[in-house]
Amino acid sequence: MEKKRKKALVKGNEAVAMGAIEAGCRFYFGYPITPQNEIPEYMSAHLPEVGGTFIQAESEIASINMLLGACSTGARAMTSSSSPGISLKQEGLSYMAGSEIPGVVVNMSRSGPGLGGISPSQGDYFQATRGGGHGDYRVLVLAPDSVQECYDLTMLAFDMSDKYTNPVLVLGDAMLGQMKEPLEFKKYQPKKFEKKWALTGAKGRKAQFLKSLYLDDGELTVHNWNLFAKYKRMKEDIRYEALFLDEARLVVVAFGSMARVLKSSVKMAQDEGLKVGLIRPITLFPYPAEFIRETSLQVKNFLAMELNTGQMVEDVRLSVEPGTQVDFFGLPPGSLPAPDVFLKEIKKVYPE
Amino acid sequence: MKQVFKRPDCLVDIPFHFCPGCHHGIIHRVVAEVLDEFNLREKAIIAASVGCSVFMYDYFDMDVIEAPHGRAAAVATGVKRARPDNFVFTYQGDGDLAAIGTAEIIHAANRSEKVTVFFVNNTIYGMTGGQMAPTTMIGQLSTTTPRGRDPQEAGHPIHMAELLATLAGTAYSARVAVNNVKNLMKAKKATKQAVRAQLDKKGLGFVEYLSTCPTNWKMTPEKANRRIAEELIPIFPLGVFKEEQAPAEAGVG
Numbered sequence: 001m002e003k004k005r006k007k008a009l010v011k012g013n014e015a016v017a018m019g020a021i022e023a024g025c026r027f028y029f030g031y032p033i034t035p036q037n038e039i040p041e042y043m044s045a046h047l048p049e050v051g052g053t054f055i056q057a058e059s060e061i062a063s064i065n066m067l068l069g070a071c072s073t074g075a076r077a078m079t080s081s082s083s084p085g086i087s088l089k090q091e092g093l094s095y096m097a098g099s100e101i102p103g104v105v106v107n108m109s110r111s112g113p114g115l116g117g118i119s120p121s122q123g124d125y126f127q128a129t130r131g132g133g134h135g136d137y138r139v140l141v142l143a144p145d146s147v148q149e150c151y152d153l154t155m156l157a158f159d160m161s162d163k164y165t166n167p168v169l170v171l172g173d174a175m176l177g178q179m180k181e182p183l184e185f186k187k188y189q190p191k192k193f194e195k196k197w198a199l200t201g202a203k204g205r206k207a208q209f210l211k212s213l214y215l216d217d218g219e220l221t222v223h224n225w226n227l228f229a230k231y232k233r234m235k236e237d238i239r240y241e242a243l244f245l246d247e248a249r250l251v252v253v254a255f256g257s258m259a260r261v262l263k264s265s266v267k268m269a270q271d272e273g274l275k276v277g278l279i280r281p282i283t284l285f286p287y288p289a290e291f292i293r294e295t296s297l298q299v300k301n302f303l304a305m306e307l308n309t310g311q312m313v314e315d316v317r318l319s320v321e322p323g324t325q326v327d328f329f330g331l332p333p334g335s336l337p338a339p340d341v342f343l344k345e346i347k348k349v350y351p352e
Numbered sequence: 353m354k355q356v357f358k359r360p361d362c363l364v365d366i367p368f369h370f371c372p373g374c375h376h377g378i379i380h381r382v383v384a385e386v387l388d389e390f391n392l393r394e395k396a397i398i399a400a401s402v403g404c405s406v407f408m409y410d411y412f413d414m415d416v417i418e419a420p421h422g423r424a425a426a427v428a429t430g431v432k433r434a435r436p437d438n439f440v441f442t443y444q445g446d447g448d449l450a451a452i453g454t455a456e457i458i459h460a461a462n463r464s465e466k467v468t469v470f471f472v473n474n475t476i477y478g479m480t481g482g483q484m485a486p487t488t489m490i491g492q493l494s495t496t497t498p499r500g501r502d503p504q505e506a507g508h509p510i511h512m513a514e515l516l517a518t519l520a521g522t523a524y525s526a527r528v529a530v531n532n533v534k535n536l537m538k539a540k541k542a543t544k545q546a547v548r549a550q551l552d553k554k555g556l557g558f559v560e561y562l563s564t565c566p567t568n569w570k571m572t573p574e575k576a577n578r579r580i581a582e583e584l585i586p587i588f589p590l591g592v593f594k595e596e597q598a599p600a601e602a603g604v605g
Contacts, residue, residue, distance in 0.1 A: 027433060027434055029430065053433045053434075055433065055463070057459070058455050058458075058459035059455060061423065061426070061455075061456075062423070062429075062455065062456055062459065065419065065420065065423035065426035065427045065430065065456070066426050066427070066430035066433070067430060068417070068419070068420075068423075068427055069417060069419075069426065069427035069428060069429060069431040069432075069434070070430035070431065070434040071430070072417045072430075073397070073431055073434040073435045075434040077434070091420055091423075092420060092423070095419075099417075099418060199397050199415040199416075199431070200397075200415065200435065200438070201394050201395045201396060201414075201415055201438050201439075202393065202394050202396075202414055202415050203394035203395070204394075207409075207412075207413050207414050207415055207416070208415055208416075209400075209416035209417065209418065210416075210417050211400075211409065211416070211417075211418035212418060213406065213418060
């Protein structure tokens with residue numbers, strides 16, 4: 001297996017699959033959809049080597065429900081898909097959140113709405129960060145910007161999922177899934193998670209159940225407040241990357257593949273003497289709102305840049321101090337321009 | 353004095369919420385008696401469904417996972433693959449299994465999942481108040497077929513036991529009734545065979561139980577029980593439609 005090597009040139013999709021197996025994922029359920037097929041293909045080849053199980057399910061709906069079942073026993077399991085398939089998984093995600101069952105879901109997003117296309121897009125930001133399915137719930141969302149992070153953050157996703165007994169979503173896109181980069185393998189450091197809730201058969205203990213149905217007076221209110229408290233606790237695991245914020249006069253905020261391209265644009269701006277910084281949220285939920293607020297005490301101009309027509313920009317506007325100028329530049333699916341194109345957009349809003 | 357009748361150990365000692373004359377209580381008991389006989393209480397994990405049978409965790413003294421509507425067979429698949437030594441079963445109604453969950457049950461059977469499926473067919477949606485089910489009889493009144501089910505508009509009653517019997521991965525498929533003692537004995541036998549199909553790793557075991565729904569059929573319990581023999585059995589014949597003798601081929605499932 002790949003693990004014996006220290007480094008390899010792999011696709012983002014393969015890195016996700018490798019990270020999952022390294023983190024102890026032993027069950028994978030999925031359904032083919034471009035551009036994430038390397039994940040099920042890798043899992044079907046390599047899970048049996050570690051005693052794991054791969055199932056190509058009849059649908060995305062079946063896949064997420066198999067995930068729900070496997071994870072309800074305390075096992076580490078994963079499903080992956082791309083945008084239209086992730087829409088189908090929302091039912092299961094809502095049930096998993098409601099029943100407090102962990103599980104890792106990967107969205108190597110494509111473009112929509114509807115069948116859309118297979119090019120990169122960040123049009124699933126709202127779906128990812130606002131729960132996505134019915135009910136007042138959230139999933140923790142991790143957004144890699146490199147093949148290395150596809151590996152690292154997938155491993156982290158399993159820990160976060162077990163820590164909060166909540167589904168965790170890894171949100172990449174067609175570019176991250178399909179591009180090849182050198183990947184440095186890391187040994188997963190297992191954490192201890194007590195899973196007293198796991199369904200293993202009522203041997204030597206009382207029977208127990210996992211459910212999301214609460215009909216008795218007041219029960220559901222308490223349950224929802226408990227979930228809310230949990231989502232608040234997730235703030236201790238907020239992650240972001242910050243570049244060139246010292247003396248910055250304009251801060252660009254972007255995530256995922258867009259942030260990856262913008263790192264070059266921002267460096268180009270710096271080379272030209274423009275004080276442009278970059279904040280890249282790595283957890284999209286919970287959002288690094290407090291860090292952005294603190295930054296806005298020093299910097300009065302922000303520019304949110306996304307591969308959509310304006311979604312994360314709302315979170316930037318909710319985060320900054322009043323009086324902060326937040327501009328937006330977005331691109332609907334169809335192209336991912338080179339860094340110099342974005343540099344031009346940065347210059348348009350750079351404060352005089 | 354020798355005790356000849358008692359509550360099965362698999363059942364919790366509380367009254368069922370089911371309506372008077374409903375067969376769910378009898379079917380719960382048949383299932384519980386068989387699980388007792390195989391000593392499966394501590395090994396079982398139930399994938400509960402949505403509908404009148406949603407409260408499995410209140411009645412069965414076993415681990416229960418609540419599946420979304422129709423998805424019990426997929427949830428059971430995930431549980432069984434992760435815990436192959438546990439006994440995993442679903443208990444689903446006709447709306448759950450034969451309408452919204454059709455894809456999940458067919459593909460679980462086709463993959464030869466080593467799970468057992470108890471399917472209650474009362475020809476109507478009970479929990480939601482008596483709407484047409486995929487099993488509703490031609491001409492039957494329901495709140496969404498107020499002039500009776502017209503097959504040209506609303507389709508025909510679906511025969512799940514026969515349908516699943518056509519799949520190679522189904523190890524056992526039968527339809528039974530619990531409307532009289534004779535049928536009840538046969539129902540228990542079929543239940544045992546469906547349990548054995550899993551224990552012997554043959555494939556998916558399936559039992560369809562014809563059931564009453566006096567409330568939504570708008571009948572007395574006695575009349576509803578009579579309807580099973582007079583109207584349901586002629587359309588939904590009782591019998592064993594598939595019984596795998598030898599273990600499934602190596603490499604299958």
